[in-house]
Amino acid sequence: MSLPIESVLDPLVNALKYNRCVVLKAPPGAGKTTGVPPAILRHCVSPAFPKGQIWVIQPRRLAARSVASWLARTCGESVGETYGYHVRLDRKESKATRVLSMTTGMFLRRMQSDPMLEGVACVVFDEFHERTLDIDVAFALTTRLRQELRPELRLVIMSATLDPQPILDYLNCPSADADPAAPSDAVTEAIGSEWIGSEAIGLECEGRSYPVEVTYHPGNARDRLENRMLGGIQSAWQQTDGHVLAFLPGVGEIERAIRSIQGSPIASQAAVMPLHGSLSPKAQDAVLTHTDGQRKIIVATNIAETSVTVPGVTAVVDSGLAKTSVMDSRLGLSRLEITPISIASADQRAGRAGRTSAGACVRIWDQAANRSRLPYDAPEISRSDLSDVVLMLASLGETDLAAIGWLTPPPEHAIKAAQDLLQQLEALDANGSITDRGRAMAGLPLHPRIACFVIEAVTVANFSKREVAIAAALLSERDPFSTAGNQQSRLSLVEKIQRVQQDRGNANSRNPVSLGTIRSVAKQIERAIGDLPVSPVEGSDPSSRPDASPLERWAGALLAAYPDRVVLRRDDDPDRGRMVGGRGVMGLSAFDETATPSPLMLCIDVDGAGKESRVRSAVPIDPTQLNPHAVQEMVSVEFDVASESVRGRLVRSYVDLVLKQTPASAKDSEEASTCLYEAAKRCLADPELLGKITPPTRAGSEDSMAAIMERVRRVVAAENEGKPADVDDSLAADGISKDPLKDVLRQLCQGRLSFAELRKAPWKDYLIGQIGYDRWQDIQREAPTHLLLPSGNRAAVHYVTDKPPWIEAKIQECFGWQKTPRILMGRVAVQLHLLGPNRRPQQITEDLESFWANTYGEIRKELRRRYPKHYWPEDPTTAKATHNGLKPR
Structure with missing residues (x-):
């Protein structure tokens, strides 16, 4: 069957032949994912085309596998021959493989071991509009590689809903500069005269004209989402005779929707099947290949939004929602948020219904709400945890992330947060360069935290690689022991490892993650661990105590990976506590291992939403396990308003988490002097408060600090011919502080702890010393008391x-x-x-x-x-003054 994409294959191949990047926009159903790679393969035999594989980069594992399998079947081959794939936990590739589909994460991992992409002729980024973090990083590194070291590397960017102009602008297309060599007529004819001198060309093709009727079925806004979705599914079921694809934001919503469908009359007519990333590859493939003739209702996350075509789907029911991970770099925590999808994503989902015939799309929101939706999804790089990316780039020698040519630059605060975390994990040094430990972490297919845990558990806690691999798999994947009502089971890590080893899974049949998945992931991690000749983190040695239990040793290894997740429980409510960084957490009691709860907990999984984060996984830790380099003891001071004095406390803290406080003397402490000064200086500006800190004097006394300073200012003003505005400058010119009282107060606070001690201090002597003796004589003479x-x-x-x-x-x-x-x-x-x-x-x-x-x-x-007894002379100018006012004798 002819596909719309065929109309642009010739210009696309010609552009690659003459070494132009191609930005291709083709709507759903146009056939770009299955049409472009074979077209490039057919024409790459040209002498002008570099030798090597064609890599097709997909944002999702399901898409990478299904595309390679479909292309292999069209050639009558098995996957892994001409067409292969490489995704996490699964690889089908041989020496004969010419076109290799892979996820962006796998592409970045392979780039770590082969930064020059030797043996790669062309890189095709499919579904670029998803703008995941990995896509942006892979695109930035590939374009820079092409510009600086491998200009012959071909590059194609494809999407159904992509706005191509920003990509073309990024690739300097069109450029104002002409090509160094004058283009031949053949080049002009092949790529079009409008693209001469450009690095990239833009192509767009029309989609197959299968209309999709879009209707809006918001239902009652007070109803639960699964109930409103059921109404939309029942409506779509009646409108078409094909399969129904329903989009929901996450696994929990999918499970609830399936239960709602199974409790309705429609359940007897359909096979209800989930589809999401937590399912095993076998379960995902079963959804795509289920062909027993029964109509299906496929309840999926946005995994089915792009690249994957589910045969026979003629109706889409769209919740209009998706789950996105948002990183709060201030807290170091990620949180999942359910947010409205963009208009582009909604159009992409609707297009799934028109792949093979006319279809219908039912949207579970009001049409007027479209006005508040974004036109395109925001790039993930603007809201994600960047620690994995920063470590990977550091392993490639990239320490200045701002110098990388990003399509969308990541936020500076997110980069700083990632670098700070990696330095805590000792993966980066103070200059941002990668350490030996960091290289070992980067070589593991794990998040930096879990990679650090693996290294610590193997090299310090002395666990077997098999046990550590299982633990890492449990930390990386969804919890296989959770029940339908709980997002996280309450089993300890040790118990979970034992159950995986003993093949004792959860009885909950709805759990999407099986023990088989955990074991498969663990095998890959165990192979990746290999030999780890890495020294442990200094000061962290949970296995040094001969009586340490396995749980304590696991906790020590986890502490090395999550040093910023230590929590001190509240005395009045052990279920709550304060985490390093100041965040409040709740839900700690569920993870107590003994009858006597530990005062310290390590929170491995924390939800960053809300005023207090809910703990989803935690282990108790002993204070002796804390890295001594992060534990400090110091005298902390604070001003007590009631007693008008500085109080000292001996504070033992881990990072910024106060572990213990006891009263302590603050005498002769610089911090105490500063604290007293900060509390007392506000009294200087208020004459009514000045008496709180200066010696007691009669009202208007010449010895009061206010009177002395007024005399100083009067003399200076007189010297400046009565210009008070110049007083401060004149004081400074004489070498006197513009505010001598503040300087005197600062000196008097040394070695004192209270306002009462300040009131006894020799203020006048210090002030005269501050002014200078000679200058004081001038003041005494010109402004007498x-x-x-x-x-x-x-x-x-x-x-x-x-x-x-x-x-x-x-x-x-x-x-x-x-x-x-x-x-x-x-x-x-x-x-x-x-x-x-x-x-x-x-x-x-x-x-x-x-x-x-x-x-x-x-x-x-x-x-x-x-007053007749008093003296009242007629001429007072010549009369003799009397000291008592009476007539002189």
């Missing part, structure tokens, strides 16, 4: 911010003064508060001469009548 009155008495000079300096004196004490006294280099008149015998002001003036001449006579009459 007292003035000598004509009576012989001394009057205190008051200095208050934003007021003129002033004194209080009885009128009789000022007789003989003809003019107002002046200070501050004679530039400032002292304000006189002239008092009557009752010590109440009778006049406030800064012009004493005018007062004597104009006002004194009137005041004299009244005061003379009221």
Whole structure:
């Protein structure tokens, strides 16, 4: 049967012949996945085409296997001959294999051992629109390899819903620069004149015109998802006579939907089959090859969204949801979120119904909701854990990830979080270069944490490679011992290993992961372990105690891999605790191994959602197992507001997790001095609070810190001809701090722990020392604390911010003064508060001469009548002042 893709195969092959990259957009059913690789294979015999295999990169294992198997059957061969595949746990390849389908993860692993891709002629990225993390990394490395070292390597990017323009722009297409060599007529005719001078060309073909009728069946929004899906499935079942493909976000939703279908009348008419990535390859293939004539209802995740064609599907029921993993780099935790799919993904799913004939698509959402959906799915690189990628790139000598030409650059904070984790695991050194341990970890087909665990369990805890491989498989795969009601079983790791070895599985028939899957994964890990001549992490030796139990040794190995997942349980609620990093966790009690719960737990699997993370897997650990290099003891200080003093505590902590606190002396501690200073300095800015930390004085006393500083500022202002704005700069020019009190306070806090001790401190002496002795003499002279009155008495000079300096004196004490006294280099008149015998002001003036001449006579009459014993001369400018105000004898 002719396929739409055939219309673009000639220009595609011609573009590859003349070494142009190709970006191909072809809708579902066009035949790109099964049409393009054979076309390239037929034409790669050309002398212009490099020798080597054609690698077809698929984002999913099911697609890689099924495509290779289908192409092999069309040639009448067994898979593994001309067409082969290589996926995790499964490989069909021989010396005769020319076209090899593989997952992006396997492509990156093979690139680690062969960075130059020797023996590869062409790389085809299929379903590029999925933009998984591995796809972005593989694409960046392949394009750079082609640009810098292997310009002859051919490259094809394919997708059904891809927006090709960003890819073409990334590949510098079209380019403003002409080719170095003038193109021949043959080249122009082969690739089209519009692509001359470009690195890549864009091609697009039309799909087969099988219409798909899309309807919206949102149902009652309050109903559970499986019930709303059942309504859509029943509707789709009636609309067509083929198989029904239903899309749900995850395995749990699939299980609930299947139970809902099996409880409905439609169950007797259909074979209900799940399809998701946790199923064994045999179970997945059974869904694709089930041909007993009975109609099927296939309930799948987005594994069936692309590349895989389920024969006979004429109806799609779409929940419009998918599960995505989001990494919170602040917490170091990933969380699964159910999110709406993009419009492109919805169109891709609907296209599954029109592969072979007209079909129907029922969407379980309201049509108006389409307006809020994104046009395309966000690249996974923007939200994922990057530790695996950072380690893999480090093994290739890449330490500067920002220098890699990313199609979508990863967030800097995610790169930093991955590098920090790998340094904790001792896979990277302080410069970001890979260590020997890191190389051993990168050589294992495991996440860096689990790879670190494997190395520790083999080299330090002395477990057999078989046991370690089983443990690693259990940590990597879905829990085979979970029940339908639990996402995680409560068996310990030791019990699970024993059950796998004894072939005692779970009675739950719905569990998608069998012990056979775990054993298959374990065999591959055991082969990969090989010899591990790697020294253990310094300070981590759980097997050093001869009485250590297997559980303690496993816990020690896990601790090396999850050093940031240690949790201290709460005394008042042992089910809850605080994890390194400050995150609260819950659900710890389910993992207690003994009657006396351990205060420390290691959380292997934690859900990052919610205010408190729910623990899905944990083991108890002993404090002695903590890496001593990460355990610190220090005196911690804090200011107690009630006692106005610094309190010290001896704190024992692991990373930032406080394990134990006891009272301790903070005397002579720099931290205590800083703590007291930070608490006390807020009092400097508030005159009402200043007395809390400075020596007690009378109100307005010349010895108060506020008065002394006001005198300093008045002198500086006078020297600057009365410009207060220049005071701070002038202080600095004199070598005096702009805020001497702060400097004095900082000095006085040394060796002291409370406000009470500060109040007893010699503030004035320290302040004079801060100002300098010579400068202090200037201040004493120009801003005196007292003035000598004509009576012989001394009057205190008051200095208050934003007021003129002033004194209080009885009128009789000022007789003989003809003019107002002046200070501050004679530039400032002292304000006189002239008092009557009752010590109440009778006049406030800064012009004493005018007062004597104009006002004194009137005041004299009244005061003379009221106080006849006091002295009231007619001419105060020549009269003798008296110290008590009475008439002189």
